[in-house]
Amino acid sequence: MKFKSFFSEAYNELMHKVTWPTWSELQNSAVIVMVATILIAMVIFLMDFSFQHIMDFVYKLFF
Secondary structure, three states, X not given: OHHHHHHHXXXXXXXXXXXXXXXXXXXXXXXXXXXXXXXXXXXXXXHHHHHHHHHHHHHHHHO
């Protein structure tokens, strides 16, 4: 009985209490996530590129 009650309440909550985003809101959120992902990837790339060149310079000084 507990399983049936759980699924019944879960279904009721998903269908009547949850506010689902509209298609437009979903598209806007997806664009924001893609732009943020690209920006973060670029920052990480620049950090990695800079660190590589700094370390190459340091290694050339000592070795």
